[in-house]
Amino acid sequence: MKISTRFAALGAAALLTLAACGDAGSENEAADNDYEVVDSPKFDDGTRMAEIAEAGKVKIGVKFDQPGIGFKAAGSDEPTGFDPEMGKIIAGQLGIEPKDIEWVETISDNREPFLQNGTVDFVIASYSITDERRQVVGQAGPYYLTGQQLLVAADSDITGPEDLKGQKVCSVTGSTPIKTIEEKYDVTPAGFDTYSECVEQLKNGSVDAVTTDGSILLGYAAQDPDALKVVGEPFSEERYGIGYSKDSPELCTFLNDTLTKAFEDGAWEDAFDATLGKSGNEVPEAPKLDACA
C-alpha cells in the first residue's frame, strides 16, 4: 500500500516534470520575506521546543504540489507557498534560520504517520483540523480558514455543487473533500495522488470538476486562467492547523503563542501576501485559535 503510493507519487513527479515544465508561474517564486529569528530562545528543559532549538534544525512536512499553499517546482531547492512561510515563522521562534529547515514532502495520506513516527517535527500541509485527527496527533491553530470549492474548465456549465449529480469529480485519494462531495451531491468520485494530476485530468476532459479547498484551486486557476476557473461558494469550512506529535503536547502552547504573535506583528499577513495573496485571495481576518487542552 505504502509502496504503491510512493511509486504513484514518483510517477506524478515525473509527469510534472514533463507536463508542467514552466507552468509554475510567478506566484511560486520564493517569497523573500524575512521573519524574526529569535536569538537563543528560552524554553523549559525537557520540552520538545528546547530539544529542537538545541539541535538547531527542524523537519517540516509540507505539500509539494499545491501552488500557493505548498509547491516545489522541478529543479528548485525549496518549496514555496503559504505553508512553508508559516514554517519559517515557527522555525524563527525556535531560533532556526530558514536554511536550517529540512522540508519533507508529505501527501494527504502520510501526514499522521509522519508525525507519529517522527519523520517530521511539524506538518503544515493544508491540514484541516478534525476531531478524529486530534485523537492521534496534535493540531494547533487554525492559522487559515478556507472552504471547499470547485475548479472546472473555463467553458464549463457547472456553477456550483448542485450541478454535479452523476459527474466525475476529482480530488486527492484519501482526502476529506472527495468524501464530502460524494455524500452530499451524489457524484462519481475519482481519486488521484496529487492535485496536479486531477488538474491534468480536468484539462483533458476525463473529469468534470476538481474539488478541494478554494485556496488550492485558486492557485491552479491563477496558473492557467484561460482554461480553468473556480466556481461556487465554499460549501464546507476547512480550518488549517499545524500538526505535531501527541507525545509533545507542550508544543501546542508554543505554536499558539507563535501564531498569535504572527497575527499581531504582521508576519502572518506578509506570508499571506507573498503567496496566496498573489493568486487572488484577499487577506482574511486572522482566525481565532483553538485553546490548548
Place this chain on the structure above:
Amino acid sequence: MVSTPMVAMQGVQKHFGSLHVLQDIDLEVAQGEVVVVIGPSGSGKSTLCRTINRLETIDEGTISLDGQPLPAEGKPLAQLRADVGMVFQSFNLFAHKTILENVTLGPIKVRGEKKADAEARAMELLKRVGVDSQAQKLPAQLSGGQQQRVAIARALAMQPKVMLFDEPTSALDPEMISEVLDTMTSLARDGMTMIVVTHEMGFARTAADRVVFMADGRIVEQNTPQEFFDHPQSERARDFLGKILKH
C-alpha cells in the same frame, strides 16, 4: 512395376548442424510394398522415416507421395499428412482423450466425418487390433503394447495410403512386442503400403518385401529379406548382422 511409386525419394540430403544425417537418399516404395529399414543406431533410419511426412524437413532433394511432391508447411501439407499414417516409438496417444476419442479425433476433426460413423469404424479398428474392450479408458491405463495397437488403429482410421512405423516396438516390454508385430504382419498381408524402421529381424524376414540397410546416413544395401539376411553384400551389413544375430 510401371505404376507410380507410393513413396519416392530422390537425392535427399539432410544435416543436423554439422552432422550429415541423410546422404544421397534414393528410395522408391511401390503400392502395397512392405519395406523394412534396418541399421545401427544413428544410421539415420528414423530420420528418413520422419522426412516422409515432413515431421523433419530436408535440405535438398525431392520426396513425392503417390506422385505428389511434399508441400511446404500449411493446409496442403496437413492434408497430405492425413493420408500418411504414422506410428511412433513412444505411442504418443493423446493423453487427455479416451482410447475411442484417440481414434475418432482425426476422422472427425480433419476429415469432417460424422461422429457416429467415425465411432463405428473406430470400434471396428479397435476390435481388429484387439483393444475394443478398453475403448473408454485413458491411454495411461493401458499397457504399452495395447497403447501401440491403439496408435496403429488411430493411424488406420484415417484410411492412409501408406503407413510409417518408427521403431514401433523399441519402447515395449519384450512380452508385448509380439502382439504389436502380429498386428503389423496382418496389416502387411492385407496389402497396406508400409515403411517400417525396426530392430525386429524376425519381422523383417517374415513380413518384408524388401529390406533397406542404412549406415551413417546412407542406404548401403537393399534386397529381399532372404537374400539380405543370407547373403549380405556389404562389409557394414555383414558386420551389423554378425553383431545382432550372435545372441
Place this chain on the structure above:
Amino acid sequence: MDVLVDNADLILDGFWKTLQLVLVSGAYALVIGVLVAVARVSPVGVLRGAATVYVTLFRNTPLLILIIIAYYGMPDIGINPGFFPLITIAMGIYTSTFIAEALRSGINGVPVGQAEAARAVGMPFGMTMTQVVLPQAGRLIVPPVASVLIALVKNTSLAGAFGIAEATFRMRGLLNDHATDRWWIFFGIGLGYVVIVEVISLIAYLIERRWKVVTR
C-alpha cells in the same frame, strides 16, 4: 469495528469496483495472453517475433508506467474512453504477458510427441493447438495462471490513485477520516482482498482437481 460496519456500503462498493477491474482486466489478459502464447510457438516466424517483442516490451515495463502512458499518452492522441477502459486496458496488456509466459511454459511442458502425433494425423497448427496441446497445457498452467490473476487482484489497488473508487481508494478515504480506527480499516480491507484471492485459489484448485486425470 464500528468504522467497518458504518461504512460497509462504501467498502462493498469499493470491492465491487475491484472485482470489476479484476474481471475485465483478467478477461483482456486471458484472451490476449492465449493469442500471444500461441503466436510464440507458431510456425510463422513473423508471428513468433511480434509476440516475443510484445512480451519483452510489456512484461518489462512497470505497470504504473503503462497506466501513466495510457492515462496521459492516449488522451494526447485523441483517445480517451474514460478511466475504467484505460486502466483495464493497461492492466490487461501488462497481465497478458504473464499469462502468455505461463501458457508458453505449459505448452512446452506437453511432450513434443503429442503435437507430432496431431500433425501426423493431418491436423493443421491451429487444430493441433486447440485439440491436443492447449487442453493438456491447461492443467499445467492452472497454478501459474492463478498466481498471475492473484497478482492482478493486488495490482488493481493502483487504480485507486487513477480515478477509480475501488477498495484501496475507499481504504485511504477511511484512513483519512477515521484516524483512530486504522487497524480495523486495514484489517477490513485486507480481509476483503484475502477473500477475493482465496476465491481465485479455490477455483484454481477445483479446476486442477477436475482436470487431474492420470495422463502418463
